[in-house]
Amino acid sequence: MSAGLEGTPAPLKLVERQLHATEGYLLDVVASDFPFVSVLAQHLLKAGGKRIRVAMTFLAAAFGDGDPSHEENIRKLAAALELTHVATLQHDDIIDEAESRHGVPSVNANWTNTLAVLSGDYLFAKSSMLAAEVGGEVPRELAVTIAALCEGQIKEIEAAWKLDRAPEQYLEVIERKTARLFAASAYLGARVGGASIETAKTCERFATSFGMAFQLADDLLDFLGDERKLGKPVGTDLKEGVYTLPVLHAAQKRDGMSELVNGDVPQLLEVLHEAGSFVYAREVAERYAADAAEAAASLPECPERAALLALVDFVVERIPVSSAA
Secondary structure (H helix, E strand, C coil), X not given: CCCCCCCCCHHHHHHHHHHHHHHHHHHHHHCCCCHHHHHHHHHHHHHCCCCHHXXXXXXXXXXXXXXXXXXXXXXXXXHHHHHHHHHHHHHHXXXXXXXXXXXXXXXXXXXXXXXXXXXXXXXXXXXXXXHHHHCCCHHHHHHHHHHHHHHHHHHHHHCCCCCCCCHHHHHHHHHHHHHHHHHHHHHHHHHHCCCCHXXXXXXXXXXXXXXXXXXXXXXXXXXXXXXXXXXXXXCHHHHCCCCCHHHHHHHCCCCCHXXXXXXXXXXXXXXXXXXXXXXXXXXXXXXXXXXHHHHHHCCCCCHHHHHHHHHHHHHHHHCCHHHHC
């Protein structure tokens, strides 16, 4: 198995060869003449990840014209998108003062915040270089996506510790922070693969709804997941002042939530269950998953379409069953 690549989820087995090939390519792309820069840039890449955005790029590219001459540009695009993702993780770890990521010390914890910022910027720069090499609409679309990621992060920070937000405002944040990069992977993957704009837009719709369902599943796992599997305590978002969909839903239905979110987590979980907030969040996640499945089903029938549909099932299965209790 290539360094850095976690066990490939079953829906992604179809592009497992491309995923493994991309691992070595990512490490090569960020290598620097200054050895310590290489160490910093490669740290999280070597730490692991399922590379779902990479896989989505290759899967969407299959809906193109099948011209083998696109292969190198598809790989460059996939790497650019993954480097963007990893750069945002490095910066997120600084913001959150996180000590670990994927089971290893975060860059900021292992070295310093300053080095984490600079090496994250370096990854963004390498991503932009790859996008420029691909050309066409890729550089602009990637820049638009990075801007949206930043907007989402800023809006999340602005909203920290605030309970007086509508659930729709939270959904707007995660659409930028999470779904946009999935959407860019699918849309640009299809376009670089030679697909029509119409087909690429369908792939984009799939990935946007998939990304929303993916994040909402994570939000529920933060409350209801197994700490051993999560690798972190439950309620981590809560402790950082990030009030996700279940909490915002309950805040509209119950008084005294400001005391509860700063108190005992088991007591809060009980209130969220009683308010139907976990059921509500699960239903929203499932609506996005259903829209993703509908978009995928409208694509031409092929193994890649089946893989996209299986990805939707993968996300739905991640949602804790107890959230429906």
